Amino acid sequence: MPVDRETTENRRLSQALSTGPFSLALRLALKSSGLSLDRVQFRLRERDAAVSKTALSNWQSGRTQPERPDSLRALAVLEDIVGVPAGSLSSLLGPPRPRGRWLAQNPGEMRADQAWARPDGLARALERMGTSIDAINRVAKIATHLTGTVDAERRMRTMRHQMVVRAERDGIDRYTGAYRSDVGDCLDITDTIGCRPGRRRQDAETGFTTYELLLDQPARAGELVSVGYTIYTNGEERYHSQRLGRASQIYTVQIQFETGTLPVRVYRTYLPSIGDTSHEDVEVPLGASCTAQHTVVDPVPGIYRLGWDWE
Known part of the structure; x- marks a missing residue:
């Protein structure tokens, strides 16, 4: 590559290894090494530190991060393979996340450390909005x-949300949501129905955007409210996750791809x-309208992801 581009x-x-997040630092380290994931996987296996290609892809995209002892040992070997200082990637991981379900006792609650990569960024973005994780738990989807x-x-480019939410206490006048991406930005929130945009804040370091949708009228505890809105983005995303x-009684997601791509x-x-x-990944067929979809009735609590590979 040209010298100026190489320097950049x-x-x-160097900046990512210093400040994180882990997924970005790993992605840049892999790119700098010039090695494909297949080649990296082969070299790890040669050194008795096998990691699946899916796991490597998940680590660099921020879907998951290494936590188990064998994964952490493989990460130490990986640092040597891609040519970064020993411990430079592992130091970005932070404390291990608790295992098991990420939901607490109430339906709307979630444990941020199990629901999100880099939950510190979620906390900062919410704090800049003058609120906390409790705001997300005031309604249940x-x-x-x-x-x-x-x-x-x-x-x-767009993600249209149509939701029915339930107020978990009296006087709920807003829905608080969060969006996270390592590869793009939440550019705008518009096309609202049953609500209107409120405050929005970002945490650039971790890719979080938190936002409020002000309900047309306050809701009482147990009351159901229907809201709709569109998030406009610009990221080269390879999946969409929903917590x-x-x-939750029903969940459905549809992703439409441009014809020819x-x-x-x-x-x-x-x-x-x-x-x-x-x-385990389960294959999803593309329909005649270039649309992939997944629907779940009475979903088990957790994280649901629809993803795609370009090559």
């Missing part, structure tokens, strides 16, 4: 219908928590 890439890698579009440049609680594979995945790596 090296500077980005009963029904969720998502419709996303991916353009010819492989970028996620569902015990109150179709992924080679679409799959769905369920994770009990963000740190769980024992999940």
Whole structure:
């Protein structure tokens, strides 16, 4: 690559190794090494530190991170393979996340350390909005219908949300949500129905955006409210995840791809928590309208993901 571009890439890698997040630092380290995931996987296996290609892909995309002893040992070997200082990647992991279900006792509650990668960024973005994780737990998602579009440049452009939510206490006048991406930004929230946009804050370091939707009228405890809105983004996303609680009764997601720019594979995945790596990918067919979809009735609490591969 040209010298100026190489210098920029090296500077980005150095900065990421210093400040994180882990997924970005790993992605830049792999790119700098010039090694494909297949080659990295082969070299790890040669040194008795086998890691699946799926796990490596998940680590660099922020879907999961290494936590188990064998994964952490493999990470130490990986640092040597890609040519970064020993401990530079592992130091970005932070404390291990608790295992098991990420939901607490109430339907709307979630444990941020199990639901999200880099939950510190979620906490900071909410704090900048003058609130806390408790704001997310004041409503429970009963029904969720998502419709996303991916353009010819492989970028996620829109994600339309149609939801029925339930107030968990009296006087609820807003819905608080969160969006996270390592590869793009939440550009705008518009096309609202049953609500209007409120405050929005970001945590650039971790890719979090938190936002409020002000309800048309306050809701009493137990009252159901229907809201709709569209998030406009610009990221080259390779999956979309949704966190569902015990109150959820139906969940459906549809992703429509631009004709002529179709992924080679679409799959769905369920994770009990963000740190769980024992999940299985299930192939999802593309329909005649270039749309992949997944619907679940009475979903088990956890994280539901629809993903796609371009090569």
